[in-house]
Amino acid sequence: MLRTRKRTNPTPSDQPRSVSDGGGRGAESRPHSRRIAPVRKPKPSGELALRPGESPRVVAHRGASGDYPELTLVAYENALAQGADGIECDIRMTLDGHLVCIHDSDTSRVSEEKRKVRLSTLEELKALDVGSWHLRHRKPEPPLALRELLELIEAYPQARAFIETKHPVVAGGRVERALAEELKYFGLDRPRSHGESRAVMMSFSVLAVNRFGRIAPRIPRVQLRHYRTGAKPLPAENYGIQIVGPSMDTIRAKPFLVEHWHRRGLAVYCWTVDDPADVELCKRLGVDWIGTNFPARTLARVSEDEQMRAAEIGTVHGSFADRE
Numbered sequence: 353m354l355r356t357r358k359r360t361n362p363t364p365s366d367q368p369r370s371v372s373d374g375g376g377r378g379a380e381s382r383p384h385s386r387r388i389a390p391v392r393k394p395k396p397s398g399e400l401a402l403r404p405g406e407s408p409r410v411v412a413h414r415g416a417s418g419d420y421p422e423l424t425l426v427a428y429e430n431a432l433a434q435g436a437d438g439i440e441c442d443i444r445m446t447l448d449g450h451l452v453c454i455h456d457s458d459t460s461r462v463s464e465e466k467r468k469v470r471l472s473t474l475e476e477l478k479a480l481d482v483g484s485w486h487l488r489h490r491k492p493e494p495p496l497a498l499r500e501l502l503e504l505i506e507a508y509p510q511a512r513a514f515i516e517t518k519h520p521v522v523a524g525g526r527v528e529r530a531l532a533e534e535l536k537y538f539g540l541d542r543p544r545s546h547g548e549s550r551a552v553m554m555s556f557s558v559l560a561v562n563r564f565g566r567i568a569p570r571i572p573r574v575q576l577r578h579y580r581t582g583a584k585p586l587p588a589e590n591y592g593i594q595i596v597g598p599s600m601d602t603i604r605a606k607p608f609l610v611e612h613w614h615r616r617g618l619a620v621y622c623w624t625v626d627d628p629a630d631v632e633l634c635k636r637l638g639v640d641w642i643g644t645n646f647p648a649r650t651l652a653r654v655s656e657d658e659q660m661r662a663a664e665i666g667t668v669h670g671s672f673a674d675r676e
Contacts, residue, residue, distance in 0.1 A: 399547045400546060400572060400595060400619040400640065401619040401640050402619075402638060407654045408631075408634050408635060408639050408640060408654065409437035409438065410435075410436055410437050410438070410641075410642060410644060410647050411438035411439065411512075411514055411621070411641055411642065411643045411644070411647075412427075412428070412431030412432075412434075412643075412645075413623060413624050413643040413645050414427065414440060414455065414645070415427025415431045415441075416428075416430040416646070416648065418626070418644075418645035418649075419489075419648075420483075420486065420489050421482060421484075421486040421489050421493050422455065422462070423442065423453040423454060423455060423482075423495070423496060424482060424494075424495075424496055425493065425496050425500065425501075425504070426491075426493060428441075428496070428501060428504055429504065430648075432504070432505070432507075432508045432511055434647050434648040434651060435647075435651055436511060436651070437512070437641075438511055438512040438514050438641065439501075439505065439511065439514065440515075440554075440623075440643050441453045441496075441498070441501060441515055442454065442455040442516045443515060443516065443517055443531065444457070444469045444470070444521065444527070445469070445470065445521070445526060445527050445530060446469060446470070446472060446474045446477060447470060447472055447473050448474060449530065450473075450497060450498075451497065451499070451531065451534060452474060452477055452496070452497050452498065453495065453496040453498060454482075455518070457469060457470070459477070459480055459482065459495075463480045463482050463485070464481070464485075467480065470522055474497060478494050478495060479494075480494065481494070482494065482495050498534055499534060501513065502534065502535075505550070506538070509550075511550070512551065513550065513551050514552045514621070514643075515551065515552065515553055516553075516576070517531060517554075517555045517557070517560050517564075518555075519556065519557035519559075519560050525560075527560070528553075528560055528563050528564040528567055531553065532568040532571075535551050535568065540571075541568055542570055546570070546571075546572040546594050549571055549572050551571055552572050552573070552574060552595065553568070553571055553574070554573070554574035554576055554597060554621075555574075555575075555576060556576045556577070558575065558591065561573050561574075561575050561591060561593060562591065562592065565592050565593075572593075572594040572595060573592075573593045573594060574594075575591050575593045575595075575596055576597040576623075577602075578602070593618070594618065594619060595618060595619045595620065595621050595640075595641070596618050596619075596620055596621070597620075597621040597622070598622055599622070599623060600622055600623065600625050600630050603622050603630075603633065603637065604630070604633065610639055611637075611638075614638065620638075620639045620641070621639075621640065621641040621642075621643065622634055622639045622642050623642075623643035624643050624644060624645060625642040625643060625644050626644055626645055626649075626650070628653055631644075631653050631654065635654070
């Protein structure tokens with residue numbers, strides 16, 4: 353259970369607690385049973401890296417974004433109910449200093465109205481519909497403030513939040529400082545170890561990852577990277593990170609990198625893994641965390657393999673018992 357929250361110096365990031373008054377949905381009024389159905393409980397999250405014999409942990413990329421509009425409450429509610437071991441979100445800073453879960457610099461891809469995030473207040477963004485565009489959903493959904501997402505994940509103590517800060521942005525380091533404040537507000541800023549942290553910071557920006565490491569050293573960090581054919585492996589040990597985040601394209605082209613990073617004590621988070629063949633490759637290579645747009649489908653694939661392995665072990669044990 354999270355400890356009681358106390359804040360002495362309110363900041364702009366404190367204000368989203370009233371977002372439900374501006375078009376958002378408060379935690380007390382969320383109709384969970386109407387929209388979601390439990391499928392699987394996530395695995396205990398005591399370590400960042402897999403133990404021998406474990407299958408990859410599944411992270412819902414922008415929520416269950418294959419079936420629901422990305423980065424919305426309904427996408428995350430379903431991902432967590434389906435048993436995702438983690439959820440991933442992208443955050444940007446609004447004009448009035450709030451952190452909101454929006455991937456692009458403006459809303460044109462997910463809304464009929466185009467608004468630049470950095471030039472809009474949270475209230476203005478909350479008035480938008482970022483859900484009806486999704487062909488499988490076709491229902492209005494407001495943008496989600498980071499605080500709302502962290503409130504949601506409180507009900508799922510075994511799940512982690514993988515939070516990506518987008519750069520370059522005009523707000524610069526204010527984004528990482530505001531993120532640290534939000535995690536502090538929820539009591540997530542001082543885990544006993546990196547392995548027990550329920551929050552993980554990610555970015556493609558080396559400067560942002562290093563900056564956050566200075567601000568909140570107890571929170572594990574992921575250095576996201578793209579790779580070109582022939583590029584040298586990321587010298588991750590020089591970045592002070594705990595997890596490296598290559599794309600699935602990178603893993604297909606350079607599968608040896610997984611072992612390379614593991615030998616250096618790093619866990620591996622791979623994105624975005626939707627194809628069953630890619631899931632199998634990640635399992636075979638020992639990838640620790642996989643980001644997917646279809647968590648239920650990916651979890652079923654992982655669970656199926658785990659059940660088959662358990663059955664094989666049971667058969668072997670049974671055969672020895674028969675001999676005795």
